Amino acid sequence: MDVYIVGSGMTSLGKFPDRPLRAMTAMAVEKALADSGLDNPSSIEAAWFSNTRQALLEGQNGIRGEVALRSSGISGIPITNVENACASGSTGFANALAYLKAGFGEVALVVGAEKMFFPDNRDGMFRAFKGSTDVLEFDSQIDALLSLAKGMPIPDGVEPAAERSVFMDIYAAFARYHMARYGTTQRQIAAVASKNHHHSTMNPDAQYQFDLTIEEVLADKPVSWPFTRAMCAPISDGAAAMLLCTGSALKRFNADRAVRVASCALVSSTDRDPDDLDNHVGRRAALRAYEQAGVGPEAMSVAEVHDATAFAEIIQIENLGFCPRGEGGAMTDSGATALGGRIPVNPSGGLLSKGHPVGATGIIQLHELTTQLRGEAGARQVDNARWAIAENGGGFLGYEEAATTVTILGGE
Numbered sequence: 001m002d003v004y005i006v007g008s009g010m011t012s013l014g015k016f017p018d019r020p021l022r023a024m025t026a027m028a029v030e031k032a033l034a035d036s037g038l039d040n041p042s043s044i045e046a047a048w049f050s051n052t053r054q055a056l057l058e059g060q061n062g063i064r065g066e067v068a069l070r071s072s073g074i075s076g077i078p079i080t081n082v083e084n085a086c087a088s089g090s091t092g093f094a095n096a097l098a099y100l101k102a103g104f105g106e107v108a109l110v111v112g113a114e115k116m117f118f119p120d121n122r123d124g125m126f127r128a129f130k131g132s133t134d135v136l137e138f139d140s141q142i143d144a145l146l147s148l149a150k151g152m153p154i155p156d157g158v159e160p161a162a163e164r165s166v167f168m169d170i171y172a173a174f175a176r177y178h179m180a181r182y183g184t185t186q187r188q189i190a191a192v193a194s195k196n197h198h199h200s201t202m203n204p205d206a207q208y209q210f211d212l213t214i215e216e217v218l219a220d221k222p223v224s225w226p227f228t229r230a231m232c233a234p235i236s237d238g239a240a241a242m243l244l245c246t247g248s249a250l251k252r253f254n255a256d257r258a259v260r261v262a263s264c265a266l267v268s269s270t271d272r273d274p275d276d277l278d279n280h281v282g283r284r285a286a287l288r289a290y291e292q293a294g295v296g297p298e299a300m301s302v303a304e305v306h307d308a309t310a311f312a313e314i315i316q317i318e319n320l321g322f323c324p325r326g327e328g329g330a331m332t333d334s335g336a337t338a339l340g341g342r343i344p345v346n347p348s349g350g351l352l353s354k355g356h357p358v359g360a361t362g363i364i365q366l367h368e369l370t371t372q373l374r375g376e377a378g379a380r381q382v383d384n385a386r387w388a389i390a391e392n393g394g395g396f397l398g399y400e401e402a403a404t405t406v407t408i409l410g411g412e
């Protein structure tokens with residue numbers, strides 16, 4: 001059974017100390033409903049609500065979805081709260097898709113909302129990231145990662161930032177491993193950041209809309225070597241919402257603007273050998289999504305990948321099969337992943353520059369791809385976009401993200 005995206009909306013992203021989670025949720029839902037042509041939510045049969053940190057930072061309880069959606073007039077229907085670290089948005093999407101494909105209903109809503117910026121609680125703001133790891137095994141897992149990275153030692157005199165998310169250290173260790181094994185350079189990692197910052201100058205919803213040259217990225221404040229601040233996703237507030245329906249309900253919406261969901265593969269990490277990148281969680285998700293959709297990487301027109309750090313984009317374009325293993329840095333250097341290149345990656349500006357409100361990110365990526373496939377992306381529009389792919393990863397377990405979703409849209 002085919003499922004379609006028939007309504008999509010997001011808030012602008014940024015640091016909004018005066019904007020509570022409920023207000024952002026209501027803004028995103030209102031936009032998605034308006035986009036779908038519905039003037040009220042009464043035909044929504046089930047909803048998924050993705051959020052990772054309000055329980056930690058605001059003492060909210062476990063019924064965030066029921067609470068936040070009530071002000072949008074959504075109640076009485078099944079509402080499922082989703083927490084799967086930075087992959088929460090796409091996990092909600094995968095579950096809504098399964099519900100529709102199984103025939104339980106015809107119209108479903110997926111919402112991701114996150115409030116991360118608490119200027120009066122900076123310590124808590126950074127500490128909350130650790131909740132997306134195995135906190136009981138954390139020290140031994142970090143030690144294992146650091147030993148993996150020892151082939152590329154941190155240069156003398158480079159100090160980490162005093163305040164940072166633990167994920168910047170985790171991704172830095174992965175990056176150093178990749179540098180030692182494949183010769184990836186810090187400059188190539190900076191090139192990803194420079195490209196994505198340039199893309200975000202064309203995205204009015206992006207948190208940062210300024211250009212940064214590779215030299216400016218390299219000269220920014222060190223966070224965790226090889227990363228500077230401009231190579232790290234920022235602290236962001238924001239929300240996104242999406243209405244999905246089955247083919248049988250499509251006639252109730254504007255079918256011309258509907259976007260088909262071709263596949264969606266959610267997988268979790270394994271105890272793989274650290275050198276066995278053929279079984280990397282991102283690679284396994286990509287292979288499964290391509291198989292379900294019946295297409296391969298060569299068919300893709302545009303991608304949104306989870307660049308929580310600039311290095312992450314390098315390994316994920318390898319996992320998605322856009323280039324051979326180890327050549328993600330060289331592919332970035334070639335310009336193939338920039339707008340106008342062979343396969344533009346993160347035309348939205350990516351997490352690095354558009355922003356990364358973690359529980360909402362998976363849906364924000366799909367919002368961008370929906371906009372691209374509809375031909376409505378303005379200055380950042382990818383020519384003749386027909387197939388689009390998103391990769392959304394979250395948490396840390398073993399030697400990889402704890403969860404990864406790859407979703408393919410379009411093809412009709």
Ligand SMILES: CC(=O)SCCNC(=O)CCNC(=O)[C@H](O)C(C)(C)COP(=O)(O)OP(=O)(O)OC[C@H]1O[C@@H](n2cnc3c(N)ncnc32)[C@H](O)[C@@H]1OP(=O)(O)O
Pocket residue numbers: 015086129161163164165166167168208223229230231232233234235308352353356358393394395401
């Ligand atoms: C699987 C996963 O997805 S894990 C990833 C989850 N997300 C994270 O872990 C978040 C990682 N980020 C961080 O830890 C922090 O944002 C840091 C350490 C990179 C930067 O923190 P700070 O130095 O405190 O910077 P701060 O957030 O106060 O920003 C200060 C200024 O730096 C600049 N800046 C911050 N981030 C960026 C960026 N990505 N690009 C360009 N400029 C930036 C902005 O001008 C910002 O100004 P603003 O406050 O008006 O927005």
